[in-house]
Amino acid sequence: QVQLVESGGGLVQAGGSLRLSCAASGGTFSSYSMGWFRQAPGKEREFLVAISSSGGGTYYADSVKGRSTISRDNAKNTVDLQMNSLEPEDTAVYYCAAARLRIGVSKVASTYHYWGQGIQVTVSS
Numbered sequence: 001q002v003q004l005v006e007s008g009g010g011l012v013q014a015g016g017s018l019r020l021s022c023a024a025s026g027g028t029f030s031s032y033s034m035g036w037f038r039q040a041p042g043k044e045r046e047f048l049v050a051i052s053s054s055g056g057g058t059y060y061a062d063s064v065k066g067r068s069t070i071s072r073d074n075a076k077n078t079v080d081l082q083m084n085s086l087e088p089e090d091t092a093v094y095y096c097a098a099a100r101l102r103i104g105v106s107k108v109a110s111t112y113h114y115w116g117q118g119i120q121v122t123v124s125s
Contacts, residue, residue: 002027002098003071009119010092011085013073017124020081022096022116028053029077033101035112036070036081038121045095050105051079059105086123093118 007031008020022034035050049060049070058070064083079096097112108114 002029002032002091002099004096004116005017006094006096006116010045011122011124014123014125015100016086017082017084018121020083020094020096020119020121022079022081023042024077024098027098027114030074031100032098033105034070034072034079035097035106036079036094036098036101037109038090038094039118043092046092047079047109047110048094049081050099050107052105053102057105059107061107068113070101074078075115078111083121086121088123088125090123091122092121094121 003026005023036048039045048064051058051070055072068090069082095118096116098114099112
């Protein structure tokens with residue numbers, strides 16, 4: 001059983017930046033591909049970005065491509081999401097998730113076996 005805990009959310013002004021972190025415990029972190037999703041009020045959960053178990057492969061959704069960077073540290077069991085040029089439309093609860101994929105990445109939520117509790121990001125205009 002893998003436990004995931006997000007941190008780093010909060011309130012930021014439009015145009016600003018945030019760095020979200022996700023700490024994993026209870027499993028072999030390097031065996032899992034990791035992803036970030038978000039869900040805004042009244043909307044479906046949206047895939048943002050994923051990183052392969054080794055960190056060598058990434059996949060970004062168009063909504064965050066070019067202004068976000070995912071990274072992972074398998075020694076520290078963490079995965080981070082650096083987000084820049086934030087806009088009010090980025091306001092949502094952000095989730096990290098783990099998938100048992102030794103190679104490759106996935107943008108499909110049902111692929112992911114474990115989820116964090118989510119963390120609020122609010123971007124003010």
